Amino acid sequence: MFSNDLYASMDHSLMPEGSLGREACDYLLDTVQRSILFWDVIRQRGTNYIAHINDDQPPVLVFDYDTILDAREFDRPTNYSLVKIKNRRLSQAAGDKQGDADDLQETESPYKRPLVIIDPRAGHGPGIGGSKELSEIGMALNQGHPVYFVMFFTYPMPGQTLADVKNAEIRFLEEVRRRHPKAAKPVVIGNCQGGWASAILSADRPDLVGPLVLNGAPLSYWSGVDGKNPMRYKGGLLGGVWLNSLMSDMSNGMFDGANLVWNMEMLNPANTYWKKEYNLYAKVDTEKDRYLNFERWWGGFFWMTKEEIHRIVDGLFIGNQLVRGTFEMADGSRIDLKNIEGPVVVFASEGDNITPPQQALNWIPQVYDSVDEIRRQKQVVVYIVHPKIGHLGIFVASSIAQKETKEIIGSVEMLEYLSPGLYELIIDEEPNKNGNNDYKVRFEPREMEDILALDDGFDDEEPFGHVQALSELMDRYYNAYLSPFVQSLSSEYTREIFRLLHPLRVQRYGFSDLNPGMVGVKTLAPYVVENRKEAPSTNMFRKMESAVAESVENMWNLYRDLRDMGQEIMFQGIYHNPVVHHLFPDPGTTPEREAEKAKAKAQQAISQKADRAALVAKLESGDYGEALIRMLLAVIGADGSIDEKEMKHAETIIRERRRLQKMKPSELKAIVVEQSRILQTDFDGAIKALPKMMSRKVDRKRAFALAESVSTADGELHENEARVLDQIKAALAL
Structure with missing residues (x-):
C-alpha cells in the first residue's frame, strides 16, 4: 500500500503529471503516510515522557x-x-x-x-x-x-x-x-x-x-496594555490566591506545576490545539527531532509546596509587592x-x-x-x-x-x-x-x-489593589472554613489520582506504548519512512490543506480574542465599581503606607541635596589618574551613545597606567563611578577643574592625546566629541 515500487508500477497514462487526478493520488498517498508518521511521533512523545519520569526527570542539558x-x-x-x-x-x-x-x-x-x-x-x-x-x-x-x-x-x-x-x-x-x-x-x-x-x-x-x-x-x-495583555486579569476573575490553596490541599499540600503549564497553553489556544501539532503533521519529515526535544522539556511537570505557590501568587502576581517594596519572606x-x-x-x-x-x-x-x-x-x-x-x-x-x-x-x-x-x-x-x-x-x-x-499609563493598574484586598479576604475565609475539610479528605492517593488525570499527562501517556492501539502505528512507521513519497508543495491539494489550516488557526485566534475581550470587560466591570472600591480598599494606599511613602520622599530630597554638595566638593580632588578617567568618560559620552569599542579602548588605556594597575578592580570601579557622577552633576565645572588635578604640562598633553585616541576608537569623530575635546583643550591651556 505504501511502497514506492507499487506506486511506480501503476499506469499513470490516464493521469499525466500535473493533472487533477494525479495530484489527488499524490496527495492521498502523502497524507496517509504523514498521518502514520505524525501519530508515531506522538507515540514517541508519550513513551519519552514515561521514560523521562522513570529517570526522575533529569535536566534537559546537553552539557556534562x-x-x-x-x-x-x-x-x-x-x-x-x-x-x-x-x-x-x-x-x-x-x-x-x-x-x-x-x-x-x-x-x-x-x-x-x-x-x-x-x-x-x-x-x-x-x-x-x-x-x-x-x-x-x-x-x-x-x-x-x-x-x-x-x-x-x-x-x-x-x-x-x-x-x-x-x-x-x-x-x-x-x-x-x-x-x-x-x-x-x-x-x-x-x-x-x-x-x-x-x-x-x-x-x-x-x-x-x-x-x-x-x-x-x-x-x-x-502592568500591561489594555486589550493586549489578558493574563494579568486571571487572578481577579478567579477570586485571588484561594484557588491555589484549594488545589494544593486537594493534592495533599503540594501544587502541581502542570497547572501553571496549562495556564500558559491556554494563552494561545490556536497553538495548543492546532498550530503546533499541524506544523508537525505538515513537516513531519523534518520536524520530528525538534518537536520531541522540546516536548521532553515542555512535558516535564514539577511540583511546589503549598507555601511556595501561595507566597508567589499572593505576594508577587496578586500583591505586586516587589515593586511596592513590601515583599517579606x-x-x-x-x-x-x-x-x-x-x-x-x-x-x-x-x-x-x-x-x-x-x-x-x-x-x-x-x-x-x-x-x-x-x-x-x-x-x-x-x-x-x-x-x-x-x-x-x-x-x-x-x-x-x-x-x-x-x-x-x-x-x-x-x-x-x-x-x-x-x-x-x-x-x-x-x-x-x-x-x-x-x-x-x-x-x-x-x-x-x-x-x-x-x-x-499606570491608571489601568489601580483596580489590582482591590483585587489584592478581595484575595486576602477570600483566602482567610477559605483557610478558616474550607481548608480543614479539604485537607481531611486528601492523601497521597488523591494526589496521585489528580496527577494521573491531569489533561497534559493523559494526552502523553494515553498515546504512548502503554496504549495497545498504538502498536499498528509503531509497526507501520518504519515501512512508511522507507517508502516515503512526499507530495510537492506545488500540489493543489497541499495548497488547499495549508489554506484550511490557516483558516482553522484564524478561527482559534478569533475565539481567543473574543474570550480575552470578554474577560477584560468583566474584570473592569467588577473592579472599576465604586462599591468594590469601598468594600475592598487597596492595602497599599492605607494612611500608614502613604505616610511611609511621604517620609521616604522627604528623606530622598535631603539625600539629593547632600549628594550634590558632596560631589561638587570633589570637583578639584584627585590627581593624574582621576583626571584622566574624567576626561575619557567625558569624551566617551559626548555623542550621546556609549560605544563598546571606545569603552574597551579606554579600559586598555586605564589598565596601562602604572598607578591604576596597582589598584584592586573594586577601587578602580569606585573611581570611575565617582568621576561619572561628578560629570553628571556639573559637567562644565568638572572640565574647568582639570588643571588643578594635573599641574604638569607634560601630563596634560599625554592625557589629552589619550582622550583623542578614544574619541576615534569607533572609526569616526563625532561633532559633540570634537566639541568636548576643544573644551578640554581650552581648559588645559594646550
Whole structure:
C-alpha cells in the first residue's frame, strides 16, 4: 500500500503529471503516510515522557556537569542543587594531556568572572538555558566563563519555603565566590521565574552578585496594555490566591506545576490545539527531532509546596509587592529592589505574551522616581526590547543566543564601568573584513519616558489593589472554613489520582506504548519512512490543506480574542465599581503606607541635596589618574551613545597606567563611578577643574592625546566629541 515500487508500477497514462487526478493520488498517498508518521511521533512523545519520569526527570542539558552542592542535604533542605558545567574544549585539552581534573582546573583562568544561570521553576523542569549548543551556556563557555547552573528536582522537600530556596541559592553563590577568589563577582542570569528569584537574591545579598541579567522576567505584575495583555486579569476573575490553596490541599499540600503549564497553553489556544501539532503533521519529515526535544522539556511537570505557590501568587502576581517594596519572606527578610548594587540588564520582547515588556520593565519607573535617582544610587540599568521573539525564544532560540545573548554576556565586564544611569542596549549588524555579519554594541542613555512610552499609563493598574484586598479576604475565609475539610479528605492517593488525570499527562501517556492501539502505528512507521513519497508543495491539494489550516488557526485566534475581550470587560466591570472600591480598599494606599511613602520622599530630597554638595566638593580632588578617567568618560559620552569599542579602548588605556594597575578592580570601579557622577552633576565645572588635578604640562598633553585616541576608537569623530575635546583643550591651556 505504501511502497514506492507499487506506486511506480501503476499506469499513470490516464493521469499525466500535473493533472487533477494525479495530484489527488499524490496527495492521498502523502497524507496517509504523514498521518502514520505524525501519530508515531506522538507515540514517541508519550513513551519519552514515561521514560523521562522513570529517570526522575533529569535536566534537559546537553552539557556534562558535576554536582557541587546538593541543597537536599542542607539543614533547611530544598530540592535544589548547584552544578558546574564542564567545558568540552578544556576536557578535550585535558584528555590530550592524559591529565586529571587538576590539569583541567589549571587551564581555566582564575580571573575570568564566573556565570550562574537560574532556570525557571514555573511548572517545567530545569535545563532549557542549556538544551542546545547554541544557548546561554554555550555562549558563556565560548567566551571562557566558568559556568554554573542552578537545577532543581521534581518534588520539593517537606516544609520547603520560598525563603529556604533563597537561602540555598545564597549558599550556592557563596560557594562560587569561594571557588573563584581572584575573579569578580559572578554574573547571574535569571530566565523567566528565575529572573524574579535572581532579583530577590541580588537585593537580599548584593555582596554576592555582580551583573544581573533578567531574561523575560516579570517584576511588575499588574502592568500591561489594555486589550493586549489578558493574563494579568486571571487572578481577579478567579477570586485571588484561594484557588491555589484549594488545589494544593486537594493534592495533599503540594501544587502541581502542570497547572501553571496549562495556564500558559491556554494563552494561545490556536497553538495548543492546532498550530503546533499541524506544523508537525505538515513537516513531519523534518520536524520530528525538534518537536520531541522540546516536548521532553515542555512535558516535564514539577511540583511546589503549598507555601511556595501561595507566597508567589499572593505576594508577587496578586500583591505586586516587589515593586511596592513590601515583599517579606518567611525568614523575616524584606526585599527592596533598590538594594541591588550590580548592573542590571533586562531583556524583554514585544512578542512575549507571558512576560510583556511592561511587566519586565515597569519596575524601573515604579522603584526609582527618576533616572537621577538611579544615578544617585550609583546604579546601572540597561534594557533591550526585541521586536517579535516569543517568551521561550528569549532564552531558547539559537538566533537569540548567537546575537543578543552573546553580546550581553560579552558586555558584562563593561557594564560596571558605565556611568550610573538608564541605558538601552543597541546591537547593530556590522559587516566585518571577511564579509560576515558581526555586531556593534552601544549603550544609548534613556529617560523614564522612554520606558513609559511602551505602556498606556499606570491608571489601568489601580483596580489590582482591590483585587489584592478581595484575595486576602477570600483566602482567610477559605483557610478558616474550607481548608480543614479539604485537607481531611486528601492523601497521597488523591494526589496521585489528580496527577494521573491531569489533561497534559493523559494526552502523553494515553498515546504512548502503554496504549495497545498504538502498536499498528509503531509497526507501520518504519515501512512508511522507507517508502516515503512526499507530495510537492506545488500540489493543489497541499495548497488547499495549508489554506484550511490557516483558516482553522484564524478561527482559534478569533475565539481567543473574543474570550480575552470578554474577560477584560468583566474584570473592569467588577473592579472599576465604586462599591468594590469601598468594600475592598487597596492595602497599599492605607494612611500608614502613604505616610511611609511621604517620609521616604522627604528623606530622598535631603539625600539629593547632600549628594550634590558632596560631589561638587570633589570637583578639584584627585590627581593624574582621576583626571584622566574624567576626561575619557567625558569624551566617551559626548555623542550621546556609549560605544563598546571606545569603552574597551579606554579600559586598555586605564589598565596601562602604572598607578591604576596597582589598584584592586573594586577601587578602580569606585573611581570611575565617582568621576561619572561628578560629570553628571556639573559637567562644565568638572572640565574647568582639570588643571588643578594635573599641574604638569607634560601630563596634560599625554592625557589629552589619550582622550583623542578614544574619541576615534569607533572609526569616526563625532561633532559633540570634537566639541568636548576643544573644551578640554581650552581648559588645559594646550
